Amino acid sequence: MLFRSRLARAGARTLLVDRKPFPRAKVCGGCVNARAVGMLEAAGLGDEMRAAGARPVSAVQLLTNNRLARLPLPPGLAITRATLDTIIVRAAIAAGAEFTCASGAVAPDEGPDAGVRRVRLTHPDGQPVTAGAKIVITADGLGNGALRDAETFESTVHPTARIGVGVVADPGTVPATAGVITMIVAPDGYVGIAMVEHGRVNIAAALDPATLKAHGSPAAAVRAILSAAGVSTGPALDTLDWQGTLPLTRRLANIAGHRLFVLGDAAGYVEPFTGEGMAWALASAEALAPLALRAIAQWDASIPHTWQRTYDATVTRSQRSCRTVARALRYPLLVGAAVAALSHWPSLARPIVSRVALGRAGAPLGITR
Numbered sequence: 001m002l003f004r005s006r007l008a009r010a011g012a013r014t015l016l017v018d019r020k021p022f023p024r025a026k027v028c029g030g031c032v033n034a035r036a037v038g039m040l041e042a043a044g045l046g047d048e049m050r051a052a053g054a055r056p057v058s059a060v061q062l063l064t065n066n067r068l069a070r071l072p073l074p075p076g077l078a079i080t081r082a083t084l085d086t087i088i089v090r091a092a093i094a095a096g097a098e099f100t101c102a103s104g105a106v107a108p109d110e111g112p113d114a115g116v117r118r119v120r121l122t123h124p125d126g127q128p129v130t131a132g133a134k135i136v137i138t139a140d141g142l143g144n145g146a147l148r149d150a151e152t153f154e155s156t157v158h159p160t161a162r163i164g165v166g167v168v169a170d171p172g173t174v175p176a177t178a179g180v181i182t183m184i185v186a187p188d189g190y191v192g193i194a195m196v197e198h199g200r201v202n203i204a205a206a207l208d209p210a211t212l213k214a215h216g217s218p219a220a221a222v223r224a225i226l227s228a229a230g231v232s233t234g235p236a237l238d239t240l241d242w243q244g245t246l247p248l249t250r251r252l253a254n255i256a257g258h259r260l261f262v263l264g265d266a267a268g269y270v271e272p273f274t275g276e277g278m279a280w281a282l283a284s285a286e287a288l289a290p291l292a293l294r295a296i297a298q299w300d301a302s303i304p305h306t307w308q309r310t311y312d313a314t315v316t317r318s319q320r321s322c323r324t325v326a327r328a329l330r331y332p333l334l335v336g337a338a339v340a341a342l343s344h345w346p347s348l349a350r351p352i353v354s355r356v357a358l359g360r361a362g363a364p365l366g367i368t369r
Contacts, residue, residue: 009096014092017100032278057078069346083196116134137292138262141245142247158247174234188211189208205225211224217242280315
């Protein structure tokens, strides 16, 4: 969405389509790390986020097997996706983009000689409409619904991928500390807790599918992990409107085609323990902008390959370290030993924390030639 705002400011006629009515909730950790905050500040949205109630975040505490480690973080913000995405949409509209929500969009395969890319738009109250555009950008999440009729875009799910669940709860539903992200780690998943706007609590978890099935509901599975770590929960946890995701860790073999680009979660994802999801999405959008403008002006067959190389340099390399952390979380003894060491020597985590919160040193957010 921030990407569409940049294209609109550059003079491109831009249509932004979202499948859900706005404002809408979305499963997310609710935390924007320092790197992502910097990109949002550069877009002029920092003050608006804070005015909407985004809370400063400066520490993370890790809890497992009755061990606790608290680590400082470069300054970030905690904010719900409902609020953040609404702010970004408003910025896109203000920049000249048109916006429609509660509308589906499907981009079927297109021949290499087509001068536009067709998109079928559907609205619950109207007939399907076919639109054409110089380029189409899909950032429609893990399911890749916009590409379901495009045979060359298939997502491969990792066999150990976990399911994401989340909810925004009233103050006091679970313990939360202002300015601190709490991560509770168990062998079959982990739960993140952050205080967001108006003192509410953002709860997000990544759970093994078998664990979720065995407990029968997201609330029961999350309660089990929290209770095992000594974190108290009230009965309100069961009454909340929990949301879930498709399996998280996945890879899309092709992230570009004729006059089409894929970015964000739709381009591939790994478990979000390190909190880099928003930064990946924003960085990939920033990197795509100049290439998209070039594609609008003059399409050529080398552009999809250029985007693949650019995306790999901007996002894929960063995801490798996150994937390593996700694998390590499945070994309780290793996690327990790591948290115990960090509780005594927090400085051990400084290189990792800086890398996660600030991004890879020296990684350019531009087009690789």
